[in-house]
Amino acid sequence: MPNERLEKQIAFILEIDKAKQVLRRTLLLDRSRPENDAEHSWHLAMMALLLAEYAATESLDLFRVVKMVLIHDLVEIDAGDIFIYDAARRVEKEERERRAAERIFGLLPEDLTEEMRSLWEEFEARETPGARFAAALDRLQPLLHNYHTQGHSWRQHGITQDQVLALNRRISEGAPALWEYAQGLIEDAVRKGYLDKGSAAS
Amino acid sequence: MPNERLEKQIAFILEIDKAKQVLRRTLLLDRSRPENDAEHSWHLAMMALLLAEYAATESLDLFRVVKMVLIHDLVEIDAGDIFIYDAARRVEKEERERRAAERIFGLLPEDLTEEMRSLWEEFEARETPGARFAAALDRLQPLLHNYHTQGHSWRQHGITQDQVLALNRRISEGAPALWEYAQGLIEDAVRKGYLDKGSAAS
Numbered sequence: 001m002p003n004e005r006l007e008k009q010i011a012f013i014l015e016i017d018k019a020k021q022v023l024r025r026t027l028l029l030d031r032s033r034p035e036n037d038a039e040h041s042w043h044l045a046m047m048a049l050l051l052a053e054y055a056a057t058e059s060l061d062l063f064r065v066v067k068m069v070l071i072h073d074l075v076e077i078d079a080g081d082i083f084i085y086d087a088a089r090r091v092e093k094e095e096r097e098r099r100a101a102e103r104i105f106g107l108l109p110e111d112l113t114e115e116m117r118s119l120w121e122e123f124e125a126r127e128t129p130g131a132r133f134a135a136a137l138d139r140l141q142p143l144l145h146n147y148h149t150q151g152h153s154w155r156q157h158g159i160t161q162d163q164v165l166a167l168n169r170r171i172s173e174g175a176p177a178l179w180e181y182a183q184g185l186i187e188d189a190v191r192k193g194y195l196d197k198g199s200a201a202s
Numbered sequence: 203m204p205n206e207r208l209e210k211q212i213a214f215i216l217e218i219d220k221a222k223q224v225l226r227r228t229l230l231l232d233r234s235r236p237e238n239d240a241e242h243s244w245h246l247a248m249m250a251l252l253l254a255e256y257a258a259t260e261s262l263d264l265f266r267v268v269k270m271v272l273i274h275d276l277v278e279i280d281a282g283d284i285f286i287y288d289a290a291r292r293v294e295k296e297e298r299e300r301r302a303a304e305r306i307f308g309l310l311p312e313d314l315t316e317e318m319r320s321l322w323e324e325f326e327a328r329e330t331p332g333a334r335f336a337a338a339l340d341r342l343q344p345l346l347h348n349y350h351t352q353g354h355s356w357r358q359h360g361i362t363q364d365q366v367l368a369l370n371r372r373i374s375e376g377a378p379a380l381w382e383y384a385q386g387l388i389e390d391a392v393r394k395g396y397l398d399k400g401s402a403a404s
Contacts, residue, residue: 006383009252014350016248017231020241029219039222042244045272046218050211050314063265070247112252148216181208 005109012107018077025081025153026145037073037081040141044069047137054175057129068123068134071116075100097124126170136174140182143168147185151194160198161190207311214309220279227285227355228347239275239283242343246271249339256377259331270325270336273318277302285359299326328372338376342384345370349387353396362400363392 022037035043048065055065073081078100082093105116122131143164146153154164164186172179189195224239250267257267275283280302284295307318324333345366348355356366366388374381391397 003379003383006256006379010346010383013245013249013252014231014346017245017347019244020230020237021232021234028222029216030223032223035222036241038241038244039238042221042240042247042272043215043219045244045247045268047215049269049272050215050310054208063268066247066265066268067251070244070251108252144212144216145219177205177208181205181212 008107008109009112012104012112015104015107016074016077019074022073022076022081024142025157026142027149027152029145029148031149031152035145037076041070041073043141044072044134044137047141048134051137051175051178052133054177055129055133056174056176057133059129060133061130064119064122065130065134068119068131069137071119072123072134072138074104074116075120077104126173129174132170132174134174136171136178139168139171140175140178143182143185147189147194150192151189154189154195158196160196161186162198164189164195210309210311211314214306214314217306217309218276218279221276224275224278224283226283226344227359228344229351229354231347231350233351233354237347239278243272243275245343246274246336246339249343250336253339253377253380254335256379257331257335258376258378259335261331262335263332266321266324267332267336270321270333271339273321274325274336274340276306276318277322279306328375331376334372334376336376338373338380341370341373342377342380345384345387349391349396352394353391356391356397360398362398363388364400366391366397 019037019041020039023034024036024040026035026040027033028035045066048062048069052060052062052065075097079093079096082089101117101120105113105120108116122128123134126132126135142153153159165183168182168186169179171182186195190197221239221243222241225236226238226242228237228242229235230237247268250264250271254262254264254267277299281295281298284291303319303322307315307322310318324330325336328334328337344355355361367385370384370388371381373384388397392399
């Protein structure tokens with residue numbers, strides 16, 4: 001069955017198996033091992049389904065949010081996972097991810113390349129309410145994992161409360177009620193010694 | 203912030219982290235380790251987005267298909283993964299999965315419990331076009347993995363071509379063109395020695 005279109009779709013489906021090998025800094029909740037991008041993306045998609053009511057907008061296109069979180073980290077197959085607190089490396093990250101998007105989404109038939117690229121670009125730009133909600137989930141999930149693993153990744157990298165607040169504040173843009181909840185977790189993490197208060201009193 | 207509803211949603215989100223620990227029989231494509239349920243579910247959701255055009259129906263509710271595949275294996279957190287060729291254990295499987303659905307979806311607020319349960323029951327019943335398409339993907343993905351790992355799981359369990367054809371025939375109900383493609387893979391797997399021809403000439 002020589003079907004060029006289907007062959008391209010299957011080639012992409014096989015290629016993205018590699019997302020299961022891209023390791024993140026956060027641990028599974030039982031602390032047995034780091035989480036990978038495929039698991040993380042699945043978890044975000046589930047969170048989108050379960051927490052949609054907290055989105056900052058009433059006209060949320062939830063299916064599009066789910067699509068965005070499912071594909072948002074595929075570029076890391078080539079570009080790798082960059083620790084979000086590592087500001088220096090975040091600069092080169094953009095260029096590497098752009099090249100990765102080119103190659104990976106380019107495996108698909110043209111219409112699907114366009115669809116995947118537009119989802120990824122919308123997610124990255126964080127300009128639409130859906131992308132802001134997706135970005136909020138992408139911050140909340142590691143925060144939940146850090147809190148429930150006694151601050152594993154924070155302590156390992158000497159991250160302070162100021163940094164956590166600064167980096168996660170974008171949750172408020174996409175889902176104000178979840179930001180309120182997240183702030184409660186962050187305060188409690190400091191109280192419990194999972195997270196250093198840091199120098200400033202921001 | 204004492205918000206009972208949100209606390210229940212978060213409790214469920216934390217609970218389903220365990221799906222990342224439920225191991226399946228299929229290997230990752232690089233054969234480094236078995237795949238887990240969270241990764242598998244993410245992969246199916248991606249396949250749904252990419253292969254929707256092959257669904258047997260023209261009125262596919264694709265978002266519902268994506269939701270079904272995202273949640274379809276959550277019951278295995280309690281019930282475990284049962285090898286699909288193990289007919290004896292498939293009998294007790296149903297009862298264990300029903301209890302698992304009760305407990306796991308029951309962690310959520312009532313409206314979400316209902317929604318998750320109804321998605322899972324629709325997937326299990328395979329009576330709607332969407333559920334049939336979801337089921338087709340749930341068979342095609344391990345078949346792709348088996349083929350591209352030189353029949354690892356087939357050879358490990360002495361599975362024959364007849365069994366593979368019988369078990370995967372349901373792909374034809376949900377996505378005829380994908381069944382045609384799958385049959386090509388199965389024939390090629392026999393030719394390449396990844397899969398035994400078996401006794402009958404079915």
